[in-house]
Amino acid sequence: MKIDKLLTAGALSAGLMPLQAAAQDAQIWSYWGTGAEAAALEALVDVNNSENADTPIGTRTISGNSSEMRRAMQVSFLGGTPPAVYQSGFGMDLKSFLDAERIANIDSVIADVPGVAEMSSGIKRVVSFDGDMYAVPLNLHIISNVFYNTAIFDELGIEPPKTAEEFRAAAEKIDAAGYEVLGNAGGGSWTFYTAFPFLIEELGQDDLFAFTSGEIPFTDERVVTAFQEWTDTYVDNYMENWSGYSWADTAAQFAQGKVAMYQMGDWLSAYLADAGWTAGEQYDFFSAPGLDGAVVVQMDVLAKPSGLDEATSAVADAFLKTASGAEGQLAFNVKKGSVAANPESTDEGYSAYGELAYQQIQEATAADKVIPNPKFLFPTKLDEEIKNDTIAYAQDPSEEALMEMLEKLDAMRVELEDAGEFIKW
Amino acid sequence: MTTNSRGSLKREKTVTFAIFLALPLIFFLTAYVYAVGYTGWLSLHSWDGLSPHWDWVGMDNYQDLMGSSRFWHSLVNNLQWLVFYLICPTVLGLALAVLVDGKLKGEGIMKTLIFLPYIITPVAVAAVWRWIYMPADGLLTSALEGVGLGGLAQNWLGDAGIVNGALMFAALWSATGFAFLVFFSGLRSVPVETIEAARIDGASSWVIFWRVVLPQLWPSTVLVLGLFGIEAMRIFDLIWSMTNGGPARASEVLATQLYDVAFTTFQMGEASAIGIVQLLLAAALILPYIIYITSHVEEQSE
Numbered sequence: 001m002k003i004d005k006l007l008t009a010g011a012l013s014a015g016l017m018p019l020q021a022a023a024q025d026a027q028i029w030s031y032w033g034t035g036a037e038a039a040a041l042e043a044l045v046d047v048n049n050s051e052n053a054d055t056p057i058g059t060r061t062i063s064g065n066s067s068e069m070r071r072a073m074q075v076s077f078l079g080g081t082p083p084a085v086y087q088s089g090f091g092m093d094l095k096s097f098l099d100a101e102r103i104a105n106i107d108s109v110i111a112d113v114p115g116v117a118e119m120s121s122g123i124k125r126v127v128s129f130d131g132d133m134y135a136v137p138l139n140l141h142i143i144s145n146v147f148y149n150t151a152i153f154d155e156l157g158i159e160p161p162k163t164a165e166e167f168r169a170a171a172e173k174i175d176a177a178g179y180e181v182l183g184n185a186g187g188g189s190w191t192f193y194t195a196f197p198f199l200i201e202e203l204g205q206d207d208l209f210a211f212t213s214g215e216i217p218f219t220d221e222r223v224v225t226a227f228q229e230w231t232d233t234y235v236d237n238y239m240e241n242w243s244g245y246s247w248a249d250t251a252a253q254f255a256q257g258k259v260a261m262y263q264m265g266d267w268l269s270a271y272l273a274d275a276g277w278t279a280g281e282q283y284d285f286f287s288a289p290g291l292d293g294a295v296v297v298q299m300d301v302l303a304k305p306s307g308l309d310e311a312t313s314a315v316a317d318a319f320l321k322t323a324s325g326a327e328g329q330l331a332f333n334v335k336k337g338s339v340a341a342n343p344e345s346t347d348e349g350y351s352a353y354g355e356l357a358y359q360q361i362q363e364a365t366a367a368d369k370v371i372p373n374p375k376f377l378f379p380t381k382l383d384e385e386i387k388n389d390t391i392a393y394a395q396d397p398s399e400e401a402l403m404e405m406l407e408k409l410d411a412m413r414v415e416l417e418d419a420g421e422f423i424k425w
Numbered sequence: 426m427t428t429n430s431r432g433s434l435k436r437e438k439t440v441t442f443a444i445f446l447a448l449p450l451i452f453f454l455t456a457y458v459y460a461v462g463y464t465g466w467l468s469l470h471s472w473d474g475l476s477p478h479w480d481w482v483g484m485d486n487y488q489d490l491m492g493s494s495r496f497w498h499s500l501v502n503n504l505q506w507l508v509f510y511l512i513c514p515t516v517l518g519l520a521l522a523v524l525v526d527g528k529l530k531g532e533g534i535m536k537t538l539i540f541l542p543y544i545i546t547p548v549a550v551a552a553v554w555r556w557i558y559m560p561a562d563g564l565l566t567s568a569l570e571g572v573g574l575g576g577l578a579q580n581w582l583g584d585a586g587i588v589n590g591a592l593m594f595a596a597l598w599s600a601t602g603f604a605f606l607v608f609f610s611g612l613r614s615v616p617v618e619t620i621e622a623a624r625i626d627g628a629s630s631w632v633i634f635w636r637v638v639l640p641q642l643w644p645s646t647v648l649v650l651g652l653f654g655i656e657a658m659r660i661f662d663l664i665w666s667m668t669n670g671g672p673a674r675a676s677e678v679l680a681t682q683l684y685d686v687a688f689t690t691f692q693m694g695e696a697s698a699i700g701i702v703q704l705l706l707a708a709a710l711i712l713p714y715i716i717y718i719t720s721h722v723e724e725q726s727e
Contacts (some may be wrong), residue, residue, distance in 0.1 A: 067688040074475055100476035186583050186672050207625070241560035243672045244583025253561060380690045392585070392673035 026057050026315035028302070032336075033061035036270065040336035042137075044323060045279055047331045052318040057084060066093060073305070077102060082305035084316035085323075090126045090301050091376035092383075094135055095423055097303065100397055104304045107132035109317045110324040117345030120370035122205065122340055125425055126377060127301055135301035136324040137341035139333050143265040143373060144296035144359055145285040147272075149352055152179055152260045155200040160286035164198070164233045167289045174260045182234060183250040183262035184394075186243035189375050189387045193296075193396050194263050194288075195230045196374060201290030202226040205371060210349045212377035214422035218410035219403075227402055233289065234263075235394045243395055254283075263288055269353035279353035287360070294369035295360055299341060301382035379421040382412055461704065468697035475691070484697035495674060496699070499682045500706075502589060506660055506678065507710070508545075509593045510600065510653035517597065518604020518649065519642075523634065525605075526612045536609065543602030551666030554595035558582050558667075582668055585675035592676055596663055600656070604649045611645030612638070651714040658707040679703045 034040045037123055041059060049056040062072045066089050076082040082102075092211070099101040110116050110133060119137060127135040148160065156177055161167040171181045184191060200208055202222040210216050216223065239259055247264060248271065254262045255275040262268065269279060277283050302323050304316045305366065322328040329340035334349040339358050343365045347358040365368045375383055387408060394403045416422060468486055470479035490496045496660055525535045542550065557564040558581035566578040580589040615638055621635045661680035664670060670677035670685065677685075687696030 068695070070474060072689070075476075077475075096473055096475060100473065102475060185670050201692065241580035241583055244558070244560040244580040249559060258561070351485070381692070384690055388671075388673045395583075395585070395672065 003194070004040075016107060019142055024262065026084040026312045027060045028057055028085040028087075028319065029060050029062050029069065029072060029083040030063050031065055032087065033063060036336055038148045040332045040334075043331040043335050044328050045251055048319050048322040051322055052315075055315040055318045056106050057315050057319045073097075073102070078259060078307070082308065084308065084312045085302050085304055085319055088135055088301050088303045090135065090137070090213045090269045090299060090372060091375055092378070092423065093126060094303060095129065096300065098129055098134060102306055103134050103209060104306045104308070104313075104316075104318055105132050105134060106136070106304055106317075107134075109304075109320055110136060113321055113324045113342075115326050115342035116324050118343050118365075119122075119341055120343075120365045121368055122370045122372055123297075123299065125209070126372045135303040138300050138302055138329065138369070139336055139338035140297040140299050140341050140361055141265045141267060141338050142360065143298050144197055144263070144288045144291055144294075144297050145266060145357075145360075146261050146263045146288050147254065147268055147283055147285045147395060148261045149254065149257060149259070150282060150284050151175075151257065160284070161289060162286075164201075164229055164289045166235050168237075171233075175237070180253070180259040181237040181241035183254050183259040183264070184234075184238045184242040185245045185247040185250045186391060187411065189383075190247055190264070192375060192387055193265075193373075194234050195227065195390065196296050196371075197288035197290050198226040198230040199223065199374070200294055200296070200371065201292075202229070205294065205369065208371065209377070209425045212374045213424045214379075214413055215424075218406040218413060224402075224406060226408065228399075231394075231397050231402065235397050237395065237408045243391060266353065266357055267337065269351070269357075273351065273353075279351070285353075285356075292369075293364060294368050294371055296371045296373060297361070298373045377423070377425055379416050381421070382409070382416055385409060385412055434703075435454045436666070442533045461701075464697045464700050467694055468701050470694045472693040473691045474687070474693045479694075482694060486695045487702075489695060490698055490702065495677070495682065496679075498674065499677045499679045502676065502678045503658060503660075503706075505589060506593070507654060507657035511650055511655040513593070513597050514600040514604050515646075515649050515653060517601045518606075519646075521601065521605045522608035522612055523638075527611060538607075539605045540602040542599045543606070545599065547599070547662040549612045550595060550599045551663055554591075554598075555582070555667055557595075558591055583672050585672055588668060588672065592664060592667060595667065599663070600653065602652070607645045607649050608642060611642045615641045647714070647718055651711070651718060652716060654710055655707065658703065658710060679706075 028041070028045070030041055032038055038061070045057060045059055060083065062069050069087060070093075073082065073086060088097065088103075093414070094103070107128075116133075123137045123140075124133065127133055127137055129252070152158075152174065156173045158170045158173055159166075161170050174181045184194065199211065202225055203211055203216070207216060207222075211220075211223065239253065245253070247268075250259065250262060251264070251268055251271045253259045254268075255272060255277065271278075272283055279285070287293075302320060304313075304320060308316060323332075325338070325343060326342050326345040329342045329345045330348065333345070334354075335338045337351065337354060339350075339361050341356065343362060347355050350358055359368060375387075378386065389405045389409060393401050467479070469481065469483055471482045471486075472479045495585040521539055525532055525539070531533055545553075558579050560566060560578075560583065563581070565581065566575075569575055569578045579587055579591075582588055619641075620633055620636055623637050628636070659680060660678055661684070664676055664678060664681050665684065666678045674682075680703065683696050683699040683703065686692050686699060
C-alpha cells in the first residue's frame with residue numbers, strides 16, 4: 001500500500017513538475033528597464049504577486065524598444081518559449097501578431113474586470129479585432145497638450161488660446177517680443193503629432209478612424225484644409241532650426257525660457273519637474289486648438305502570446321486581470337507619470353500635472369473623446385512616409401509642396417489599399 | 426628516416442593542418458556562407474519577421490528596390506562617403522604623420538591626441554558631435570558667435586543640404602587617427618639611407634617626399650584605402666546615432682535603410698534584398714583590393 005502511494009505521489013509529482021517549473025519561470029517581457037518605467041512595472045508586479053501569490057510573475061527587460069521586443073518575441077516563438085505576457089504597441093503592431101497567429105484572445109479574461117467595460121471606446125477599438133480584446137490598455141500619455149511658459153504669457157498678457165485664430169494672435173505677440181513661439185523637434189514623428197488636432201477638428205473622431213483605415217484620400221478637401229490650417233497655425237511658428245533638435249533638446253530650450261509653447265507628450269512634465277518646474281507655476285498647459293475636449297493619447301498595452309502551456313497561461317490570465325484592474329493600474333501609473341486607462345482608477349498619489357491630466361482624461365472618457373495616437377493605425381510603411389514627408393515639408397512649407405506631399409501620400413494609400421494593408425478600425 | 430616514419434609524419438601534419446583549418450572553416454561556413462545564403466533566400470520572399478510563413482515573391486523585392494528613389498538616394502550617399510573616406514582622412518592622416526614624424530616637440534602627446542578619437546566608440550563620438558552641432562547652444566555655434574562669425578552658424582544636423590558634410594566632419598575627426606597611425610608606422614620603416622642619399626644628391630624636401638618616401642608608403646596606403654573603402658560601404662553606427670538617417674532620410678545610407686526597413690517597417694524580404702545588393706557592391710569595390718593586396722603587397726614584403 002505504501003509503495004502504491006509512493007508510486008502515485010511520484011507519478012503525480014513528475015507530471016506536475018513541468019507545470020510548476022513553467023509557472024515559476026513565467027515572466028512579463030517589457031522594455032521598461034530603467035528609472036520610473038522600471039519602478040512602475042515593479043509596483044504592478046508587486047500588486048499582482050500579493051493578489052496572486054499562487055501564480056506569481058517575474059520580469060525580464062528587453063533592452064531597446066518595440067523593434068527589439070519584436071525580435072525577442074520572434075526568437076522566443078522559434079524556440080517555443082514565449083513569455084506569459086509582453087509589452088506591445090496597439091493598432092498595427094498588435095494586429096501583426098494576430099495575423100501571425102501569435103497572440104491570444106483575452107476578452108473573456110478581462111471583460112469582467114471592473115472598469116474595463118467603461119474604458120473609452122477609442123482605446124478599446126485599437127486593441128480589439130472582430131469585437132474581442134487582445135490586449136490590456138495599461139497607461140495613457142496625452143500627446144495633444146500644448147505646454148506654455150506662464151511668465152512669458154503673463155508678461156505679454158496672453159490667455160491660453162482655444163482656437164487656431166486665437167493661437168495665431170498669441171503667436172504674433174510672442175514673436176514680436178523676441179521669443180521662439182512654438183517648440184518642435186526633428187526625428188521621430190513629433191512633427192506629424194502636431195498635425196493631429198487639425199485633422200481631428202476637420203474630420204471628427206469617426207472620420208479620423210476612417211482616414212487611418214485608408215477610406216479617406218489625403219487629397220480630400222478636409223484633409224487638405226487641416227494641413228493648411230496646421231501650416232498657418234503651427235508650422236509657420238515653429239522655432240528656428242527645430243529639425244536639428246531632439247524632443248529633449250527642445251525641452252531644454254523651453255525650460256530655459258527661450259520657447260514660449262511646446263506641444264509634446266506629457267512626459268515633458270517629468271522633464272520639467274527635473275528642471276524644478278511645477279505645473280501651474282512656471283508652466284501650464286492647454287488643449288491644442290480645435291480639439292473641443294478630445295485628447296490624443298499614446299498608450300502601452302499588454303498582450304498574451306498564443307500557445308502557452310496551461311500553467312503559464314494561468315499566470316498570464318491572473319496578471320492581465322490585475323493589470324487591467326483599478327489597483328494595478330494606479331500602482332503602475334503613479335510611478336510612470338502616466339494616467340490609468342481604467343476609468344475606475346483614482347488619482348491618488350499622482351503629481352500636480354498628473355492630477356490635471358487625469359481630470360482631462362476622465363472628462364474625455366465621459367464624452368467618449370479619447371483618441372489613440374493615429375500614427376499607430378496606419379500601415380507602418382505609410383506611417384514612415386508620413387513621418388518623413390511632414391518633416392521635409394515643414395522645413396520648407398509652400399502650397400505647392402503641400403499638394404505634392406499629399407498627392408504622393410495618397411498614391412501610396414491607394415497602393416496599400418489595393419494590397420489590403422489597411423485595417424478598418 | 427624510413428618511408429613509414431616519413432608517411433606517419435605527413436599524416437600527422439595533415440591532421441594538424443586539418444584541425445587548425447577546421448575551426449575557421451566551420452566559423453566561415455556557419456557565420457558567413459550560411460548567413461549570406463539565408464539572407465539571399467529571404468530576399469526572394471515577403472516576411473514580416475514574425476509570421477511562421479514566408480511568401481515567395483521571386484525578384485519582386487529587387488525590382489522594387491531598383492524603382493525606389495529612396496534606394497538610389499542611399500546608394501549615392503554611400504558613394505559620397507566612399508569618396509570622402511578615400512580622400513579626406515587618408516590625406517589628412519598622411520599629412521599629420523609627415524608633420525609629426527620626428528619634427529615636432531612632444532611627439533608622444535601629439536600621437537596620442539591624434540589617435541585618441543579613433544579608439545572612442547562611434548556611439549560616443551556621435552554623442553560628442555551631437556552636442557557640438559546643437560543649433561543654439563552647441564560648441565560650434567557658440568564658438569562661431571564668440572569670434573563674431575555667428576552668421577556662419579548653421580542647423581548642422583537638421584538641414585538636408587549640409588547634414589552629410591557635418592556627419593563626414595565628425596567621421597574625419599574619428600578616422601584620421603587610424604590613417605595617421607598606419608602612415609606614421611610606414612614612415613618609420615622608410616630607410617633613412619635612401620632619404621640621406623636623395624638629400625646628398627640635392628633633392629628638395631618635396632621631391633624627397635614625392636619620389637622617395639611616398640612610393641615606400643604604398644603598402645600603408647593600400648591598407649588605409651582598402652579599410653576605408655570597406656568602412657564607407659558599411660557605415661552605420663555614426664549616422665544612426667547622430668541623425669537616424671534624417672532629417673527626412675537626407676543622410677540615409679544603405680545600412681541605415683536596411684535597418685529601418687527591417688526593424689521599423691518589418692519588411693524582412695526587402696531588407697534582405699538591400700543587404701544582398703550592399704554585399705555585391707562592397708564586393709565589387711573590395712575584391713580588386715583583396716586580390717591586389719594578396720599578390721603585390723606580399724611580393725613587396727618578400
